[in-house]
Amino acid sequence: MELSVKGIVRRFGQVVALGGVDLDVAEGEFLTILGPSGSGKTTLLKTVAGFEIPDEGRVLLGGEDVTLAPPRRRDVGMVFQNYALFPHMSVAQNVAFPLEMRRRPREEIARRVAEALRLVELEGYGERLPRQLSGGQQQRVALARAIVFGPRLLLLDEPFGALDRKLREALQLEVRRLQRRLRLTTLFITHDQEEALIMSDRIAVMDKGRIEQVGPPGDLYARPATRFVADFLGESNLLDGAARNRSASIPGFGAVPLPAGQPDGPVTLLLRPEALRVAADAAAMPCRGQGRVVETVFLGQSAKLRLALDGGGEVLARLSLRPSDPPPAREGETVAIGFAPEDLHVVPRG
Amino acid sequence: MTILTNRRGLLQAAGGIAAAGLPLPAFAQGAAPPKPDRIVVNASGGGMATNLRRAYFVEFERLHGIRVVDTSPVDFGKLRAMVASGNPEWTVTEIGGQDAERAKELNLLEPIDTSIVDLSRYPAVGRHSHVFVGSAYSTALGYRSDVFRDGSHPKGWAEFWDVRRFPGARSLRNHPVDNLEFALLADGVPMDQIYPIDMDRAFRKLDQIRPHIAVWWTTGAQPAQMLVDREVVLATGWNGRFFELSRRNAPVGTEFAQGSLKSSAWGIPRGTRNAYWGQQLLQVMTNPRLQAMYATELSYAGLHPDTASFVAEDIRPLLPTAPANLERQFWLNVGWWTENGARAQERWNRWMLQRG
Amino acid sequence: MSSPGDSRRTIARRRETALFLLAVPALLLLGIIFAWPVLRLLAMSVEDGTLANFEKATLDELYLYVLFDSVKIAAMVMAICLVVAYPVAFWLSRAGRWGVALGMFALLLPFWTSVLVRTYAWLVLLGRNGVVNRWLRDAGLIEAPLPLLHNTSGVLIGMVHVLLPYMVFPIYASLLRIDPDLSRAAEGLGAPAWRSFLRVTFPLSLPGVSAGCALVFVLSLGFFITPALLGGGRVIMVSMLIEQQVREFLDWPFAAALSTVLLVATLAIYALIGRITRGARHA
Structure with a gap:
């Protein structure tokens, strides 16, 4: 493991910011820590970077214990939320900074700065000051500065937060490509689940100072281990019912079959909105119910419907659309709703 | 000066308009003008203000029922600006010794009305057309009486200059006034032949004493404080400051030999509204009994010949105006300084800047 | 339309x-x-229709010498203030709430007493037989009293004391404006604390340094009570000469000419300070 975090605890007075965090990041892996604000993800990042010393636990980098080492001895490149570019230094001076601190020869510095600027497509911008660049360009300078010295680990602290959507999407892919090409072990922090799904090899979802679940994006999306993960990652319908004899009765849909080995008792079922079918499409589905359309939202390639079930409660359905398709249902209309039982996921810790 | 004269012009015009519609003020016909509720008297602050109030202001307030508000400090520039503005805030002001003559020349003062201020028994040195002499004070020599015991201190400036017989750090004022006179006296010039001052000779003599001057003082409090702190053992200073130390039993004595006498001058700024009551205040200040009260506190004695007889016997030798002290001192020639002050000061500045 | x-x-x-x-x-x-x-002021200095006052103020050795001396003293006060104030401001910018409250209190305390009183306090502390010399002598560190007073060092001590807050506050303010992530970034990129300070924090605090220097310098040039009392007459500032002309000799035109020369010198040096700090920032 390139980075190992073992049993990290950090308290601020009465508040427990990190309550025993374990995490491993493999060499060349892109791991995202996803969580709402206040979940402890920034404190974890600072602990890895060396700006925080944990009350308990250890941080290992390439097998070496760096828990108490100052930031400058960790060889970690970090991109800050607001980039933290040195405003009084030119782009080239910013990028050269970590190399100068490592007392590299002048020619090597010049060569590697040029190389890093080429990597982030900012050749010819070396003489500018940070304030003369756009937000996206500043972001790339920060990235170049963080990788130019060949760090063991790259830390990205919500680096796309300040950018507009289009630029953000372009940069997300660019950073991902760069990371793959250079095989940079990367720890990425965000509260944006979509961004996490796009970029990560694995995602660790954090809540209240603990890691809820770690896994590849697909796994987390399809098989969330907790109600929090199910709710936080993507849109979800969480249906509470009672399991008995490999089937569960759900208000509005009646009895639905459950996978083998499911013990009897209360159960939480996750049904993603895109698994639902409505109106005519619902007819072929094994599990069916009925509901009234409360709201429809047109999203271009899809539409979102909020439906009030006859048996009480609401579900969200996402229907994919082709340009020629007619609107799937009108508000106020009562329609059939259906899904396939294999699209149901039992949330283990509901 | 245009801004000032403009303002005065405006005020005069306004006054003229107001006067046109009114009958002549009563005092023009011989009676006392109406009483204001207060007059403003400007003087040096500190202990002096307290004692002026105790000796004179209280009596004035009792006699006339007009409150006296005192302000400080004495500032000649401000006096000039006030008179130029046409509406001086001060009813009566103290004037620094050397400035009295100039104040009169520049027409900044009302004449003293001798029908109110009775100067008939005053000596000639105390009778002036525009200036009232409140008291006399002296620049004298202060010394540590524990260093120079039993009268072994320097008497006169030749001995002050004699650093072998009277060793120790000294302090003189950072100003040419007095010091040029003292230098000439140290060089053997008789007291009655000081003026006109031979500046070359005076500065040559000052060259000799310069290395032994630890401090050139600026404010009156400094020499007294430095004697108390033993920063220096000999210092010139206003006699009142040393008097205060003697009264507090500090080991500091005063030597009047060849001291430089000056009178503290008072005047009524020209154009001030309550000039009549200013004259009345000056009249109160001629009272020898009150002058004695004031002198007992500060040693600055008024010039009324009866004053000394009201002062306690043990204090009399500490007054610069006591007959025995008076004859050993000289009166500073204010006229010479008015004429040559700027030139002397510039030369003094240059001399101070020569290092060494 | x-x-x-x-x-x-x-x-x-x-x-x-x-x-x-x-x-x-x-x-x-x-x-x-x-x-x-x-x-x-300008008009008054040429009231007599000639430049005679300016000629005297700028060509006469006495006034040139005093002007030069005043500028020298002001520059020394500025330099000492900078050296003393920067660490204080730096500590304040990193201190907690109580530290800041305490620091502010200590810095502002002298403002509640008059300059005159503070200056006299120094007379008591720094004199030949003053507190400082007595301690040093009792501690056996010196045999003869140090000449701390009535010379340039006395003037410097007194003026630095009075003017220190004017240097601390602008520097403190400019340090507070610096994003704390910048020094974190520098350290994360491999800089030891001192290099992070020299390369990042200090250059970014230069606007505050410049403002503080200008303020202290300009205020120093106008001082006369402190140098008059603590200098023992050996230190003459232009402001003292101007005061003499105004109050004693009523030569306002010449005082105006001296003031104008002082004003021009001040503006020139002010511009110079600005240029130097701007240059240093991007060096």
């Missing part, structure tokens, strides 16, 4: 005018209390 576009532009212009009107009282006040007296 007015098109709708015209009236919109009129409305926009009117709004700008309204905003400008808000600044008018301040501008008037500045004009009255600052620009006008300066102009009067």
